[in-house]
Amino acid sequence: MRVFVTGASGWIGTAVVGELLAAGHEVTGLARSQASADALQARGVRVRRGDLDDLDGIRAGAEEAEAVVHLANKHDFANQAASNAAERAAVQTIGDALEDSGRPFLVASGVAGLAQGRPCTEADPSPFHGPQSPRGGSENLALDFADRGVRPVSLRFAPTVHGTGDHGFIAIIAEAARRRGVSGYPGDGTNRWAAVHRTDAARMVALGLEKAPAGARLHAVAEEGVTTRDIAEAIGRAFDLPVTSVDPADAQDHFGWISAFFTMDLAATSIETQRLLGWTPTGPGLIEDIAAGAYAAR
16 A cells, blocks of 8 residues: 655654564655655655645645545644644544545544553543544544544554653653663552553554554553562663662652653553454563663663
8 A cells, every 4th residue: 555654763763663564565654854754765765845834734644545544743742732622623634535435544642641440441532522532533633534434543552652762651750860860760650651662663653554443542551560660670770770779759859740640540451452453562662662762871
């Protein structure tokens, strides 16, 4: 298939593009910078220059493709409203371009806020609707296109998609530990984060493109939940730092903006995803990755 990928040069997108190319798909990637464009072209990827604010370019990329994998997000936590608005506009634009085509439309999402007091599952609908909600309610917006002749699929990623070179949430927590000289965890450290290795997540996306039906919610989750204390202790061992509990009231000061997520319980399962796609995660676990130096100072 001709697949248009937004976020093609990002942490997850780079791995997804590799899986798609290996499966024989023709990939066009959206690239913001010349450096990203050059890197994609070197891998045999066609390039469309632009970003999430270039809705005309995004529409054209979707219209020319036989499938769209939307992974890009501004991730501007200092201006979440702008990130949410851009995400919603991009999803609306792609969905409109694919209307009545029956083409796959895979949209990145997450597991945060889907369930309380238990691991969330694929059966849990997103409670986020409308442009003012997290990610602009993009998951529900995308899934609504199933009634408009599109094959939408939600890609719910674990809060940490880890591996060597990761610059996401765990890298930020590790950097806070180095900066503070102590590896902290919030409260009693029993809240949990689901986790998945980047290679497993990318393989799940490629399988989802081929196999997932309209309206499917897929969970890129290998480990149901790693406690924040275990994460902090692994970081402490990796960098020879003491480990301590941080009062939740002081979490913002200690961890910075990431505290809003590090204090949440973000456990999730992927039993249905594994059954549906025939997908079995095989990559190293989060603690193993930390111990192997995946988050060494760069």
